[in-house]
Amino acid sequence: MAFKYLIIIATAAVILIYGIMKPERNWDMVAYVAAAYYRDGYRGVDLTRETYGDIKKGVSAKRFSKLVTGEYRETVFRDPASLEQQLPFYSPRVAYVELIRLFKHFGLSYTKATYVISAIFASLSVLVLGLIILEATVSIAILPFIVALTGYSEIARLSTPDAMACFFSLLGIYSLIKKGKLKFFVATILPVIRTDFILLSGLLMIFTYRQGDRFISLFSLLSAAAIYILVTKLTGNYGYLTLFNFTFIGSLSPYPANIIISHQVGDYVIPYALLLQSLLSHSHTVVYVLALYLFWLNRDQVNRGKVHFYCLFILPFVFTAAHMLLFPSNHFRFFVFSSSLIFIWSLTVLAQLKKVRDRAVKIGQYAEPLLPRNELGW
Structure with a gap:
């Protein structure tokens, strides 16, 4: 140890x-x-x-x-x-x-x-x-x-x-994995660290709400929303459309307060095409593809009720997908935590597959499917 x-x-x-x-x-x-x-x-x-x-x-x-x-x-x-x-x-x-x-x-x-x-x-x-x-x-x-x-x-x-x-x-x-209380505090303060991480606040509290901690989950989520609104107001945040136009449409403007919002649909589509192009050559894509493949391959055996399945696969994957849909940036540093969790989940599934395969070979009864139902608790 x-x-x-x-x-x-x-x-x-x-x-x-x-x-x-x-x-x-x-x-x-x-x-x-x-x-x-x-x-x-x-x-x-x-x-x-x-x-x-x-x-x-x-x-x-x-x-x-x-x-x-x-x-x-x-x-x-x-x-x-x-x-x-x-x-x-x-x-x-x-x-x-x-x-x-x-x-x-x-x-x-x-x-x-x-x-x-x-x-x-x-x-x-x-x-x-x-x-x-x-x-x-x-x-x-x-x-x-x-x-x-x-x-x-x-x-x-x-x-x-x-x-x-x-x-x-x-x-x-x-x-969340350890069933501690710190997750409620984290969900509440995430917007003062990065306002866009209110997405994660919501995902954390949705799970805890479904687990039975309804009052404190709602309180934490509403507190996070209030902090988000307060921060954006007090710091003079320009808003989503200005940020999108500044980042993705045309060249960077040294005077963002004067940006004219584009009304051309194509201007909003191109950033997603560029993101897809960046994804094809980034190491995170290997992590996402491997995880999706393993999930699809063993979709009938994965126990979707397990907290680890939500924490290491569903939550980080939904966060990444939602963030990319809202803000198609190729700054993959936003997703370091989520890609690492997804990778851990994939490695865990592979370890379980190997364990079951070895056990089946040992008793001379190896056959498809590789895993009995609910063998993959992760």
């Missing part, structure tokens, strides 16, 4: 060190540093000065040049009004922005805090993922492979709240 925990801790430590030592320093860092300074009261020219001054101290000259090069990035850099107009896309990540501000009290610049937070939460995510694997019937030795395949090293390096969202998502799932 000690060796199992050693694997979990070692894998988490590697992710932590990798994230801190090899940060991506992606452009989102600019927006989140600006959001932190905006919360400090800076506006206009002062906001631009503090934001880019902080970043310039924390990155190389070559990286800084990349952060301010290109029509969109250069405009945001040179026009304080443009920088402020980006913030409604980023300020709703309230928990992440406030943690950035908090870490300054520990001696970290806002720039460094953006990726140190990601590294910490990616590492914590690995710890929780390891605990989930211990609840499954697969070897913990597979943990480093799952972590590498599904993108934990990527979210550890980014200046985004994705690692934080991943951690709390896994924590909610683990609590």
Whole structure:
């Protein structure tokens, strides 16, 4: 047992060190540093000065040049009004922005805090993922492979709240598996981490409601909805259509407050075609296809009433599909937690298949179907 925990801790430590030592320093860092300074009261020219001054101290000259090069990035850099107009896309990540501000009290610049937070939460995510694997019937030795395949090293390096969202998502799932109460708290606070993760809040609470915890499930879901509305209102969120048009239609506009919403149906179809194209070449697709194949192959034997089936397959799969339908982005970092859970479910099914096959061969009665009804409890 000690060796199992050693694997979990070692894998988490590697992710932590990798994230801190090899940060991506992606452009989102600019927006989140600006959001932190905006919360400090800076506006206009002062906001631009503090934001880019902080970043310039924390990155190389070559990286800084990349952060301010290109029509969109250069405009945001040179026009304080443009920088402020980006913030409604980023300020709703309230928990992440406030943690950035908090870490300054520990001696970290806002720039460094953006990726140190990601590294910490990616590492914590690995710890929780390891605990989930211990609840499954697969070897913990597979943990480093799952972590590498599904993108934990990527979210550890980014200046985004994705690692934080991943951690709390896994924590909610683990609590669901263990029948704990923490899942209600997680479902409630997910919108302050990423507003789009209210989808997960709903899925978690639908299951607990059906399990009999009706009052607290409804209360948690309504609280999450109230927090979602409050966050979007207080942070000046532009709304779904503006976000969709800004992200997918035409080139990035340095002045999103002035975006004209497209009324061309084709403009809304193309992003889904591009997402499909990206899916065909991404490692997550292997995970999804394998899981669907195993489910279809053993659909009559899978016990759909089991909590693990919901937690490791249905919930993450529905979350991923719904998120892609609503927001067809090829940023697969949104789905690190869900793809890793689905992969664990697939490995569990394969382990059960092998176990039944070996048992059948041993008694000399091997025949199709591979599994008796309800043999696959997962």
